[in-house]
Structures are given as C-alpha cells and as structure tokens.
Amino acid sequence: MVVGDRSERLWNPLPDVALAVGLLVVGGVGTTAVGDEFPQAAPVDGGAYALVAVAAAGLAVRRRWPVSVLAVCAVATSAYLVAGYPYGPILVSFFVAVYTVARHRPIRRALVVCVPVLVLLLLHVVVARVRPEGLSGVLPGSAWVVVPFAVGASIRVNRESATRTRVEQARRLADEERLRIAQEVHDVVGHGLAAINMQAEIALHLLAKRPEQAEAALTAISRTSREALDELRATLSVVRRDADAERTPAPGLDQVEALTVRLHRTGLPVTLTVDGERRPLPVAVDLAAYRVVQEALTNVLRHAGAATATVRVGYLPDEVTVEVTDTGRGGSVDGAVGHGLTGMRERVEALGGSVATGSRPEGGFRVFARLPAEPRR
Incomplete structure (x- = not known):
C-alpha cells in the first residue's frame, strides 16, 4: 500500500x-x-x-x-x-x-x-x-x-x-478462520465418509451371500450420509452467518451418545461412560470436546481394523476430560491420522487444554484430552 x-x-x-x-x-x-x-x-x-x-x-x-x-x-x-x-x-x-x-x-x-x-x-x-x-x-x-x-x-x-x-x-485472522473452517469440514465430512466407507465394504462383502444384511448396510449408508450432510449444512450456515445459524446448535458432548449409536450401527461397537455430573459448558469447549471424540472414533473406523472402542467423558470441577481408546492395531500413525490429530491438538490447545495420544501397552490406541471449564481468553 x-x-x-x-x-x-x-x-x-x-x-x-x-x-x-x-x-x-x-x-x-x-x-x-x-x-x-x-x-x-x-x-x-x-x-x-x-x-x-x-x-x-x-x-x-x-x-x-x-x-x-x-x-x-x-x-x-x-x-x-x-x-x-x-x-x-x-x-x-x-x-x-x-x-x-x-x-x-x-x-x-x-x-x-x-x-x-x-x-x-x-x-x-x-x-x-x-x-x-x-x-x-x-x-x-x-x-x-x-x-x-x-x-x-x-x-x-x-x-x-x-x-x-x-x-x-487481517491476513493472519483470515488464515486462522480458513483453518478453523477447514478443520470443521474435515471433522464432519471425514467422520461421515469413514462410516460410509466401512458400511459400503460390508455391503459389498455380503451382497452375494446374504443380500438381506447387505440391504441393512445400504440403509445405514443412507442414514449416515444424510446425517453427515445435515451437520455439514449446519457448519456452512454458521460460516455464511445465515439467519438460521443461530437456531442450529453446535454439536457438543450431549450428542456423543447419538454419535456412538450411529457408529454401532456401522459395525463399530462403542461403549460410552460418563463420570461426574453433566453440566453446560462454553460452546467452544463443548464443541472441541465433541470433535475430539468424533475424530478419534473416525480414526478407529479408518485404521484400527476389527476393534471395539470406549469413550469416557469426565466432568471435573474446573475441567472436562475426554478419553477414547480402542482395541485395534494401534502402533503407527499414518499421514491422514496425523493430520486429524494435529487439528485436534490445535483446537484443544487454543482453548488452553492439552491432548495426549499414543499406543496402549495392552494394544490399541488412546486419545486423551483435557479442556478447561472456561476457554482461555
């Protein structure tokens, strides 16, 4: 200038x-x-x-x-x-x-x-x-x-x-906003596509031998894709700042149970445990905690193979904790998982929290996030 x-x-x-x-x-x-x-x-x-x-x-x-x-x-x-x-x-x-x-x-x-x-x-x-x-x-x-x-x-x-x-x-703020939007879209679309991919593989495997079960898998694909599209529309409406955006609540820990039910239908058994008394959290913290669970379970779908998963949510006086473990292959983390974990860590650390990830001695992979009850100002 x-x-x-x-x-x-x-x-x-x-x-x-x-x-x-x-x-x-x-x-x-x-x-x-x-x-x-x-x-x-x-x-x-x-x-x-x-x-x-x-x-x-x-x-x-x-x-x-x-x-x-x-x-x-x-x-x-x-x-x-x-x-x-x-x-x-x-x-x-x-x-x-x-x-x-x-x-x-x-x-x-x-x-x-x-x-x-x-x-x-x-x-x-x-x-x-x-x-x-x-x-x-x-x-x-x-x-x-x-x-x-x-x-x-x-x-x-x-x-x-x-x-x-x-x-x-101004450019830095715009870049940060683009990264935030990209992370939101990655979380929504990545999770939905992972579930759809898993059900599609099941349907192809069962189509010739047990077509009635293949039909159930295709029904699950239809349901999962519809839910993913609904969440994607809600995310994009917030980006566009439409009038309906305020009426569309952001995902939070209250929706983790519905998330585990959807994944159970796709063939991934998920157990949910909640410790402490549920309470309202700041929108940013609630959304970040939900995205941690969503991304961790998406990685289980993509990379853990035949496995089960456990989600533990802990409500403590000054913070909330989220832990996702699985019984899958664990071990190495490829580029796709690494990108998702990096975005997860950046999202949590921006609020003053922390994320720990790694393989478990007994097998499988563990993601543990700790977020303050109030976001860092």
Missing part, C-alpha cells in the same frame, strides 16, 4: 489552504520584523513580499502536488536568499514543502527531488555578497533540507509499518 497515493485520493484541501493563509500572514509580518533587525541585508521591498507570498501560497496544494509545490517554493526561496534579503519566515514555507515531499512520496523518489533542491537553496552562499558567514553557511543552510526530510521520511516509514502490521494481522 502506498501511503502517499492514498492521501491524494482522500485529500481535503481545507487544512492546506488554512496553513497557506497562516504562513502568508506570518510571512508578511515576520519578514518586516527581520528586515528591521538586520539592516545589513538588502532592504525588504515588494519583491521580497512577492517571493514570500509565492512560497506560502503554493502550500495550499502541497499534498496534491508535493513535488511541484517544492519546486516552486525552492525557486522562490533561493531567489529570495540570492537577492540578499534577510533570513525569515519564507524558510518555514520551504521547510514544510520539503517535509511534505518526504512524507507523501517514496523515500528514494523524495531523495532524488531533494538533492537538487538542496543545491538550489545553497546557491545564495556562493553568489550572494551580503552574507557575512560565506561558505560557513552551508551547514546551517543544509539543515533546512535535511531536518524536514528526516522528519517526513520517519513518519512515512512508521505509517507504512503500521499499515503493513494491520494488513498482516
């Missing part, structure tokens, strides 16, 4: 016009005063006031055409000094013009503009005979370019840095 270009699009001339009028008044009064204090300089006449007026008036459009305004102001200021007039308020107008270029133009371009302006300003040191300081005036004369340039460039760099920070923060 180019700060200068944006400032031009949003340019309001009134502040610049007010500044120009103020410097015109100050220039008129101040130039008369310095003329009285420095009688050795050239007498202040109509030419001096005209140059002061040109330098100040140009500032009325300083942010619209900063380079052109600086050029006009530099010529007027240099002519004023070469003519031998006393140092005065015209230098303030020149100061503001240099600052404006450094503030509203890229630094390299501003530098290219300000170098010849500096040379033009110092011209009076060489050609003016009435300056008693002679070449020793180069250093203080240079300060009228170096100081405003440094101030304007610093402000520009700081503004651009702040803008980049805001853009990066």
Whole structure:
C-alpha cells in the first residue's frame, strides 16, 4: 500500500489552504520584523513580499502536488536568499514543502527531488555578497533540507509499518478462520465418509451371500450420509452467518451418545461412560470436546481394523476430560491420522487444554484430552 497515493485520493484541501493563509500572514509580518533587525541585508521591498507570498501560497496544494509545490517554493526561496534579503519566515514555507515531499512520496523518489533542491537553496552562499558567514553557511543552510526530510521520511516509514502490521494481522485472522473452517469440514465430512466407507465394504462383502444384511448396510449408508450432510449444512450456515445459524446448535458432548449409536450401527461397537455430573459448558469447549471424540472414533473406523472402542467423558470441577481408546492395531500413525490429530491438538490447545495420544501397552490406541471449564481468553 502506498501511503502517499492514498492521501491524494482522500485529500481535503481545507487544512492546506488554512496553513497557506497562516504562513502568508506570518510571512508578511515576520519578514518586516527581520528586515528591521538586520539592516545589513538588502532592504525588504515588494519583491521580497512577492517571493514570500509565492512560497506560502503554493502550500495550499502541497499534498496534491508535493513535488511541484517544492519546486516552486525552492525557486522562490533561493531567489529570495540570492537577492540578499534577510533570513525569515519564507524558510518555514520551504521547510514544510520539503517535509511534505518526504512524507507523501517514496523515500528514494523524495531523495532524488531533494538533492537538487538542496543545491538550489545553497546557491545564495556562493553568489550572494551580503552574507557575512560565506561558505560557513552551508551547514546551517543544509539543515533546512535535511531536518524536514528526516522528519517526513520517519513518519512515512512508521505509517507504512503500521499499515503493513494491520494488513498482516487481517491476513493472519483470515488464515486462522480458513483453518478453523477447514478443520470443521474435515471433522464432519471425514467422520461421515469413514462410516460410509466401512458400511459400503460390508455391503459389498455380503451382497452375494446374504443380500438381506447387505440391504441393512445400504440403509445405514443412507442414514449416515444424510446425517453427515445435515451437520455439514449446519457448519456452512454458521460460516455464511445465515439467519438460521443461530437456531442450529453446535454439536457438543450431549450428542456423543447419538454419535456412538450411529457408529454401532456401522459395525463399530462403542461403549460410552460418563463420570461426574453433566453440566453446560462454553460452546467452544463443548464443541472441541465433541470433535475430539468424533475424530478419534473416525480414526478407529479408518485404521484400527476389527476393534471395539470406549469413550469416557469426565466432568471435573474446573475441567472436562475426554478419553477414547480402542482395541485395534494401534502402533503407527499414518499421514491422514496425523493430520486429524494435529487439528485436534490445535483446537484443544487454543482453548488452553492439552491432548495426549499414543499406543496402549495392552494394544490399541488412546486419545486423551483435557479442556478447561472456561476457554482461555
């Protein structure tokens, strides 16, 4: 983002016009005063006031055409000094013009503009005979370019840095939201497809020998796909922020029992145990705990082979725990499982909880999650 270009699009001339009028008044009064204090300089006449007026008036459009305004102001200021007039308020107008270029133009371009302006300003040191300081005036004369340039460039760099920070923060929040949505869709679709795949394999195996059982498997596929689609629609409605989203409750631990029943119908025996007194949890914690159970059972369907699973939910005073164990193959975790477990861990840790996973000594795999009763703020 180019700060200068944006400032031009949003340019309001009134502040610049007010500044120009103020410097015109100050220039008129101040130039008369310095003329009285420095009688050795050239007498202040109509030419001096005209140059002061040109330098100040140009500032009325300083942010619209900063380079052109600086050029006009530099010529007027240099002519004023070469003519031998006393140092005065015209230098303030020149100061503001240099600052404006450094503030509203890229630094390299501003530098290219300000170098010849500096040379033009110092011209009076060489050609003016009435300056008693002679070449020793180069250093203080240079300060009228170096100081405003440094101030304007610093402000520009700081503004651009702040803008980049805001853009990066917005991009990071958007990325986090996309990851959250992807995780939600992964949990919903992954679980449904795993159950459908298992039932489809059963149906294919039984179709020729026992078609009546194959029909039951196909019925389970139909039911599972319908439930998965309903949950996916609910998830997407939240993403779209539809009016119906508020009427669609997010899944939670209260729905774990229905989840285990569905999986039992697909051929995965699941036992559910609840310790402690059930109580309402924050929506984010309740959803995260449900997703842990869902993802863990999905992995059992996909990778454990012929197995049974046990789900334990514990309601403690300050936290809730979820444990899913199975009697399957356990051991290695392939890429698909790893991705699901990574998303599960990120979801829980974002709320201030923790997840432990690994093979069990007696065989099978264990997923244990601990979540605070209130999400981390």
